[in-house]
Amino acid sequence: MFEKSQVLLVEDNDELAGSVADYLSVLGYGVDFAFNGAAGLQLLESNQYDIAIFDVAMPKMNGLQLCHKLRHELFNSIPVLFLTARDTLEDKKAGFQAGADDYLVKPFALEELHLRLQALLSRGPRRDIGIQKIAGLTIDHNQSLVSYDGKQVRLLSLQMHILTILLKHYPNVVSRQMLEQAIWDGMPPESNPLRTHIYRLRATLEVAFEKTVIRTVYAKGYQIV
Amino acid sequence: MKKRLSALFMLRDTRLFKVDKFNHVLTATFLMYTSILCAVYAYLLFHAVHEIENQAAQIYLQNAQVDVLKELNTIELQRQSATTVPQHLTMLPKDLSRVSDADIINVLIKHFKQSRPLLNIYSSITANVPAYLAPLSVGFHEYKSEDAQILVSRLPEHNITLYLVYDETNASRLDENTPNLIVGLTSVALLICFIGIMVSIALSRKIAEPLKRLAQEVSKPAPLLPLIGHNRADEIGTLSRSFTASIERAKQFLYREKQFSRHVSHELRTPLSIIGNCVSLLKLERATEDAKATALTRIDRATANMVQLIETFLLLGREQQSGIISPINLRQAIFAELDKIDSSNTSTSTLPKILICHDGIIQSDAALLGILLNNLLRNALASSNSLVRITLSDEQLLIDNDIVKDHNVAQAGFGYGTEIINRIAECLRCQLTISKSADRYKVTVNFNH
Numbered sequence: 263m264f265e266k267s268q269v270l271l272v273e274d275n276d277e278l279a280g281s282v283a284d285y286l287s288v289l290g291y292g293v294d295f296a297f298n299g300a301a302g303l304q305l306l307e308s309n310q311y312d313i314a315i316f317d318v319a320m321p322k323m324n325g326l327q328l329c330h331k332l333r334h335e336l337f338n339s340i341p342v343l344f345l346t347a348r349d350t351l352e353d354k355k356a357g358f359q360a361g362a363d364d365y366l367v368k369p370f371a372l373e374e375l376h377l378r379l380q381a382l383l384s385r386g387p388r389r390d391i392g393i394q395k396i397a398g399l400t401i402d403h404n405q406s407l408v409s410y411d412g413k414q415v416r417l418l419s420l421q422m423h424i425l426t427i428l429l430k431h432y433p434n435v436v437s438r439q440m441l442e443q444a445i446w447d448g449m450p451p452e453s454n455p456l457r458t459h460i461y462r463l464r465a466t467l468e469v470a471f472e473k474t475v476i477r478t479v480y481a482k483g484y485q486i487v
Numbered sequence: 488m489k490k491r492l493s494a495l496f497m498l499r500d501t502r503l504f505k506v507d508k509f510n511h512v513l514t515a516t517f518l519m520y521t522s523i524l525c526a527v528y529a530y531l532l533f534h535a536v537h538e539i540e541n542q543a544a545q546i547y548l549q550n551a552q553v554d555v556l557k558e559l560n561t562i563e564l565q566r567q568s569a570t571t572v573p574q575h576l577t578m579l580p581k582d583l584s585r586v587s588d589a590d591i592i593n594v595l596i597k598h599f600k601q602s603r604p605l606l607n608i609y610s611s612i613t614a615n616v617p618a619y620l621a622p623l624s625v626g627f628h629e630y631k632s633e634d635a636q637i638l639v640s641r642l643p644e645h646n647i648t649l650y651l652v653y654d655e656t657n658a659s660r661l662d663e664n665t666p667n668l669i670v671g672l673t674s675v676a677l678l679i680c681f682i683g684i685m686v687s688i689a690l691s692r693k694i695a696e697p698l699k700r701l702a703q704e705v706s707k708p709a710p711l712l713p714l715i716g717h718n719r720a721d722e723i724g725t726l727s728r729s730f731t732a733s734i735e736r737a738k739q740f741l742y743r744e745k746q747f748s749r750h751v752s753h754e755l756r757t758p759l760s761i762i763g764n765c766v767s768l769l770k771l772e773r774a775t776e777d778a779k780a781t782a783l784t785r786i787d788r789a790t791a792n793m794v795q796l797i798e799t800f801l802l803l804g805r806e807q808q809s810g811i812i813s814p815i816n817l818r819q820a821i822f823a824e825l826d827k828i829d830s831s832n833t834s835t836s837t838l839p840k841i842l843i844c845h846d847g848i849i850q851s852d853a854a855l856l857g858i859l860l861n862n863l864l865r866n867a868l869a870s871s872n873s874l875v876r877i878t879l880s881d882e883q884l885l886i887d888n889d890i891v892k893d894h895n896v897a898q899a900g901f902g903y904g905t906e907i908i909n910r911i912a913e914c915l916r917c918q919l920t921i922s923k924s925a926d927r928y929k930v931t932v933n934f935n936h
Contacts, residue, residue, distance in 0.1 A: 274869065275757055275761075277761050277785055277788060277789065278757055278760055278761050278764070280781070280785065281760075281761050281764035281765050281768070281782065281785050282764055284764075284768055284778050284781060284782065285764055285767055285768045285771070287778075288768060288771050288773050288774045288775070288778055289771075289773075298869065300872075321866070321869035321870040322869070322870060322872065347752075347753040347756045347757065348753075368756045368757065368759075368760045369756050369759045369760040369763050370760065370763075371763065371767065372763070372764050372767040372768070373767060
């Protein structure tokens with residue numbers, strides 16, 4: 263049932279991470295590693311996962327910070343399970359407050375981890391994550407819906423991506439280079455489609471909401487108003 | 488209920504026994520001093536009263552002497568002028584020329600016995616002169632065995648020695664004010680005694696009270712810090728500050744011990760988890776042979792790791808660390824640990840930059856030193872984003888790395904944990920200094936501490 267579910271495992275101890283990954287791989291999960299929080303965040307930004315497993319104490323960025331960023335900056339609603347040796351109630355509270363869905367204390371039985379992963383995967387993404395309210399707009403990142411004044415519009419994936427980047431930097435201006443870097447890793451197609459995508463996104467929003475949502479700042483870039 | 492109350496009081500009394508005893512000792516001391524003061528006062532008062540009595544008796548005797556001499560002179564004049572005898576001396580014959588001196592003295596004695604009943608008059612020419620009067624010279628005398636004041640005077644014309652004797656037991660009746668004076672002085676003495684006692688009790692309570700309250704605070708299971716009297720400038724303030732500092736030190740020590748135990752448990756959990764995970768994998772029927780072989784290798788490594796951990800903790804737990812001390816080349820030790828990290832940790836991407844590296848030789852425990860260096864270097868390499876600088880000069884090692892932006896260093900529990908590393912440093916007798924800034928993290932190890 264959960265075969266081929268993609269799991270991101272962020273754990274600083276490579277031996278422990280390897281042992282967990284080997285077990286999950288035998289059960290049919292696809293497992294990606296990251297050995298610190300910063301690397302984990304990069305993987306989460308660039309890949310789609312069905313579930314994430316985080317350690318808490320890690321170099322560069324700890325698991326709590328990573329989970330917080332996942333929920334509040336990437337608006338990612340995938341289930342998150344903390345796998346850690348920190349066993350106090352305070353530690354667990356901090357984990358759930360950061361946005362975790364489950365908490366498993368080391369040492370643990372891998373079978374239990376597997377059962378918990380199954381339970382979390384069966385529930386699907388969290389419904390309370392991914393709703394962003396900014397500049398009068400309400401954005402549902404899970405369903406790519408944007409609402410304003412009782413009116414709603416569904417965006418395409420790339421349009422949603424562009425809007426997310428602009429909203430992330432609101433109210434600042436975002437340059438073309440920044441957008442191209444974020445969307446195409448700095449290597450946009452030769453047809454230079456950014457302008458077209460922006461034009462279509464702007465038109466979609468203006469027609470739906472009867473107001474200007476994206477403004478072009480001459481020689482600088484684009485800005486949410 | 489009564490039993491419970493009495494038990495409660497007994498407990499309270501037992502707890503505060505020493506402070507109450509101090510209070511009692513203080514009260515007793517004050518009372519002793521008050522008693523001595525009162526005794527001195529009473530002694531001085533007694534002497535004062537005695538002196539007053541003496542003075543009063545002497546004045547009385549002087550007056551009596553004047554009266555006696557006056558009467559004698561009168562009689563003498565009448566004898567010479569052959570005039571009539573004064574009316575109050577009717578006991579004398581009409582013809583004074585035939586009267587002897589002894590008769591005159593006897594008449595005077597009888598006369599003064601009537602007018603001054605407290606006065607006894609003797610003379611050298613009359614009978615019944617007490618033996619103790621004979622050796623006395625002219626002037627005032629006190630004869631204590633008879634409790635008497637004596638005035639001896641000489642009548643040179645008649646060759647008579649007069650002894651005027653006054654019994655001192657009646658001295659207080661000499662002057663009407665003397666009894667009142669004695670009563671007043673005694674009342675004052677009693678009042679002073681009473682006030683002294685009250686002041687003693689009040690003073691001892693006042694002095695003992697802060698100490699008592701401090702003792703109560705200290706004897707609580709979890710006293711609030713700072714303790715009472717922390718800001719006082721006296722000895723109680725010093726005591727309070729010392730107790731506060733001691734309690735804080737004890738709390739810190741307990742906290743450190745708890746942290747140490749927590750870190751030890753954390754460190755042991757990781758290899759245990761690996762072993763448990765690998766055993767779980769080995770039980771899976773679907774597991775491939777390669778996966779099983781990898782699991783066995785992981786179990787081996789985790790077991791070795793646990794053995795090393797347990798040996799380290801056992802060594803740290805001993806009161807006297809008795810590791811094998813040998814000369815160690817610090818530069819070689821650092822390179823050896825960097826090689827170990829490089830071969831074991833594929834996740835470490837930051838390359839160290841070694842700026843200066845002297846060949847410092849130190850006397851240390853090779854195993855513990857290796858653990859210390861490995862943890863410090865591994866931590867720096869794992870936490871850094873771009874540059875780790877390792878500077879070794881003689882017997883000082885500086886590891887300096889950048890910090891990833893927004894990364895909370897305080898939560899970066901990595902390697903063996905700060906508590907364990909500090910313990911290892913203490914055990915190796917080296918000074919470990921950690922300094923943090925917004926973007927850099929520096930660890931200095933002084934091996935010659």
